Amino acid sequence: MPPIIHKTYLIIFEILLLLSFTNNGVQAQTNNINLYEYLSPVPSARMVMPSTCIIIRYMESLSSTTPQTLSGISVTGSKSGLHKGQLSLLENNSILSFKPFLPFDYGEKVTVELKSKFRLTSGSYNPYLKYSFRITNKKINEAALLSFLQPEPAAGPANIRIRDRYQNNYKDTLPDDFPRYLVEYNNPSDGDIFFSPMENSGYLIISDKYGTPVFYRKMTSRVLDFQKQADGNLTYIENDNRKYIVLNSKYEITDSVQMRNGYTTDFHELRVLDNGHYLLMANDPEIVGMDTVVAGGNPNAIVTGLVLQELDEHKNLIFQWRSWDHFDITDATYDINLTDNIIDYVHANAIETDYDGNILLSSRHMDEITKINRITGDIMWRWGGIYCKNNQFTFLNDSTGFSHQHCIRRLPNGNYTIFDNGNLHSPKYSRAVEYSMDEGNRTVTLVWENTNMPVSYTIAMGSTQRLSNQNTFIGWGTTPKVTEVAPDGTELFSLTLFDNTYCYRAFKYSWDQSLLTSDKDTLHFGVVPIGQSGTVSFTLTNNSSNTVEINSVFNRNSVFSLQQPLPVVISSQGTVNLSADFNPDTAGIYSDDLHLRWETNGQRIAKEIHLSGTTEPTYLNADDSQLPTGFSLSQNYPNPFNPVSTIKYSLPHSSKVKLQVFDILGNMITTPVNKQQSAGRYEVKFNGSNLSSGIYFYRMRAGSFVATRKMILLR
Numbered sequence: 001m002p003p004i005i006h007k008t009y010l011i012i013f014e015i016l017l018l019l020s021f022t023n024n025g026v027q028a029q030t031n032n033i034n035l036y037e038y039l040s041p042v043p044s045a046r047m048v049m050p051s052t053c054i055i056i057r058y059m060e061s062l063s064s065t066t067p068q069t070l071s072g073i074s075v076t077g078s079k080s081g082l083h084k085g086q087l088s089l090l091e092n093n094s095i096l097s098f099k100p101f102l103p104f105d106y107g108e109k110v111t112v113e114l115k116s117k118f119r120l121t122s123g124s125y126n127p128y129l130k131y132s133f134r135i136t137n138k139k140i141n142e143a144a145l146l147s148f149l150q151p152e153p154a155a156g157p158a159n160i161r162i163r164d165r166y167q168n169n170y171k172d173t174l175p176d177d178f179p180r181y182l183v184e185y186n187n188p189s190d191g192d193i194f195f196s197p198m199e200n201s202g203y204l205i206i207s208d209k210y211g212t213p214v215f216y217r218k219m220t221s222r223v224l225d226f227q228k229q230a231d232g233n234l235t236y237i238e239n240d241n242r243k244y245i246v247l248n249s250k251y252e253i254t255d256s257v258q259m260r261n262g263y264t265t266d267f268h269e270l271r272v273l274d275n276g277h278y279l280l281m282a283n284d285p286e287i288v289g290m291d292t293v294v295a296g297g298n299p300n301a302i303v304t305g306l307v308l309q310e311l312d313e314h315k316n317l318i319f320q321w322r323s324w325d326h327f328d329i330t331d332a333t334y335d336i337n338l339t340d341n342i343i344d345y346v347h348a349n350a351i352e353t354d355y356d357g358n359i360l361l362s363s364r365h366m367d368e369i370t371k372i373n374r375i376t377g378d379i380m381w382r383w384g385g386i387y388c389k390n391n392q393f394t395f396l397n398d399s400t401g402f403s404h405q406h407c408i409r410r411l412p413n414g415n416y417t418i419f420d421n422g423n424l425h426s427p428k429y430s431r432a433v434e435y436s437m438d439e440g441n442r443t444v445t446l447v448w449e450n451t452n453m454p455v456s457y458t459i460a461m462g463s464t465q466r467l468s469n470q471n472t473f474i475g476w477g478t479t480p481k482v483t484e485v486a487p488d489g490t491e492l493f494s495l496t497l498f499d500n501t502y503c504y505r506a507f508k509y510s511w512d513q514s515l516l517t518s519d520k521d522t523l524h525f526g527v528v529p530i531g532q533s534g535t536v537s538f539t540l541t542n543n544s545s546n547t548v549e550i551n552s553v554f555n556r557n558s559v560f561s562l563q564q565p566l567p568v569v570i571s572s573q574g575t576v577n578l579s580a581d582f583n584p585d586t587a588g589i590y591s592d593d594l595h596l597r598w599e600t601n602g603q604r605i606a607k608e609i610h611l612s613g614t615t616e617p618t619y620l621n622a623d624d625s626q627l628p629t630g631f632s633l634s635q636n637y638p639n640p641f642n643p644v645s646t647i648k649y650s651l652p653h654s655s656k657v658k659l660q661v662f663d664i665l666g667n668m669i670t671t672p673v674n675k676q677q678s679a680g681r682y683e684v685k686f687n688g689s690n691l692s693s694g695i696y697f698y699r700m701r702a703g704s705f706v707a708t709r710k711m712i713l714l715r
Contacts (some may be wrong), residue, residue, distance in 0.1 A: 031130040038376050043131040047286045050103035051262035061093040064121045064564045075114045079105040090316050107137045132214040140285035143515030180498040183211030187632030188471050188484050188493035195506040196226040228509045229272035237267045249514040257325045260317040268349040275430050276313035296339045306346040321377050331366050333387045350408045360686040362408040369408050384681045388425050398446035419462035428457045432464040432474045451489045463505035473508035482506040516607035519540045525582040525613030533580040542570035552597040559584050560592050560611045582613040587653035588678035589614045628652045631705035640712040643689040650681045662697045688713045
């Protein structure tokens with residue numbers, strides 16, 4: 001279905017010959033431009049794309065308007081002359097948009113003149129308007145700059161190899177070219193993990209919190225920025241198809257989003273807002289005489305600017321913001337060589353909406369977060385670390401601030417999180433940070449940072465996501481690692497990618513696909529004595545237009561199983577009745593997840609169903625929501641300690657547990673626990689009164705779960 005246009009009229013404009021322009025830029029005749037809320041391109045703008053549209057935002061909405069009234073607008077080019085175009089009223093009649101049918105000519109001056117008086121909702125009329133801008137002299141092929149704009153991966157653990165493909169320490173059957181990674185976990189939060197390793201032929205991957213894929217799809221080229229949007233849909237961008245693709249909860253492609261005005265969509269960010277609007281951006285490489293900007297500059301340098309756009313729910317362009325109109329090339333930090341042949345002075349990598357609806361823009365090569373008025377395009381403030389040339393804020397307790405940052409996000413508590421790559425820190429280090437801001441007094445305070453850093457420095461990319469339980473989910477960019485940490489910095493989850501593979505971003509969301517649904521999302525087996533069997537039936541529905549074949553089943557504990565032999569075929573919109581069994585072999589409380597999978601060539605779609613059961617009636621009084629859902633080994637407390645410290649751990653089901661303590665040389669000191677234990681939470685008092693001060697390690701093994709922590713004894 002074509003986009004809905006609120007009011008569209010096709011206007012044929014008279015040819016006007018414009019004589020007043022010079023070779024050095026636009027000498028624009030402007031009239032009443034300050035009486036309009038927003039104009040795009042801005043008056044006297046340079047290097048505008050030939051296929052640009054023109055946007056005029058009024059201070060108030062237009063009243064009902066006739067085509068005859070609207071015919072009083074003229075848009076003329078000094079070379080191209082006559083233009084036909086599409087005229088639209090957008091945003092509740094507050095925006096007048098003109099889209100030319102044919103592009104303007106390179107290097108020409110374009111003049112916009114609003115002659116007629118349009119009645120506004122207040123009863124008054126709009127003022128006369130006339131202004132000009134200049135089209136760019138030459139189009140630069142952005143594809144030729146792609147390798148420059150995308151950083152090369154940092155050196156990773158290419159020497160690490162594992163015999164089989166394991167996720168979450170459980171063997172899984174996956175394609176031969178599936179990205180290899182290893183997961184370690186310590187009672188992470190609920191939710192599924194979204195990531196897309198940056199390989200030449202990529203995969204979209206959603207895994208459960210233990211690392212087992214519940215969805216993957218083989219792609220034809222590298223994919224980036226795979227995430228869940230505010231409207232519940234999924235989006236990603238593929239390197240060979242420079243537009244964002246939209247998937248619904250059935251993993252069906254339903255839409256695509258890309259930049260307007262002839263710009264190539266950048267892979268760094270797409271935000272779908274609550275009102276259905278889209279924020280996205282593009283690089284804008286232009287030829288600039290840098291010899292007029294800095295001493296020794298190249299007179300024909302390729303300089304890359306930034307263009308940010310907002311599209312409405314029908315993908316009409318309603319707002320455009322260009323770095324050329326608001327930033328200076330010399331705003332770049334000192335490590336950006338302005339005498340190079342190719343210069344990327346902005347390198348924007350994140351967009352966010354602030355509490356008041358205005359836009360936050362992260363510019364990596366300026367060490368700057370910029371707040372932009374979403375109505376007028378004016379800069380509201382500029383914030384950055386010690387190497388940001390236009391910082392307007394004082395850091396009260398963080399002497400250096402952030403550097404070459406990624407992933408600015410606004411939190412519900414009013415604070416901001418950032419992934420601080422720290423390229424210009426001395427020494428270099430990376431971290432996830434949270435700041436509070438006093439906009440009135442222009443001060444910021446560091447309120448949190450992850451101090452237990454598994455990675456000391458990652459050169460590029462990265463993401464920081466605050467989860468609803470206040471844990472923080474961190475993607476380490478070109479360092480091939482993803483972690484989840486508690487507020488105190490304890491690492492609860494880590495995913496390490498092998499084979500020198502890295503990931504632009506990683507996210508964790510509450511997610512459930514809708515292609516396969518069940519009448520029961522949890523199967524409660526109740527009390528089943530050891531050696532006996534319990535059965536629970538459920539109905540699985542196929543909501544797709546295709547026949548689905550459940551040809552693979554996965555769960556972690558062998559006490560649970562599916563009765564039906566595979567494959568199970570479900571017709572389009574059909575249902576099937578299934579049953580699961582619980583056969584406990586030792587006493588305890590058991591919980592697991594059953595993955596019912598439809599696996600085809602290059603794709604997996606799984607329905608997850610939670611399983612719970614117990615062997616003892618006394619366990620029925622336990623709150624199932626408080627039972628461990630995974631193995632965990634916590635950091636000892638206190639740490640440092642003298643001479644006694646407490647070690648806590650959790651078991652989701654009955655397991656043989658071995659807890660050992662080692663000195664810094666790897667010599668085993670003692671084994672506090674070595675026995676079979678039921679599901680539950682445990683704590684052990686470790687007494688180091690017979691040990692000398694120093695660093696010690698404790699390691700827990702429970703089935704296939706292995707975790708090690710460091711503790712410090714101080715006398």
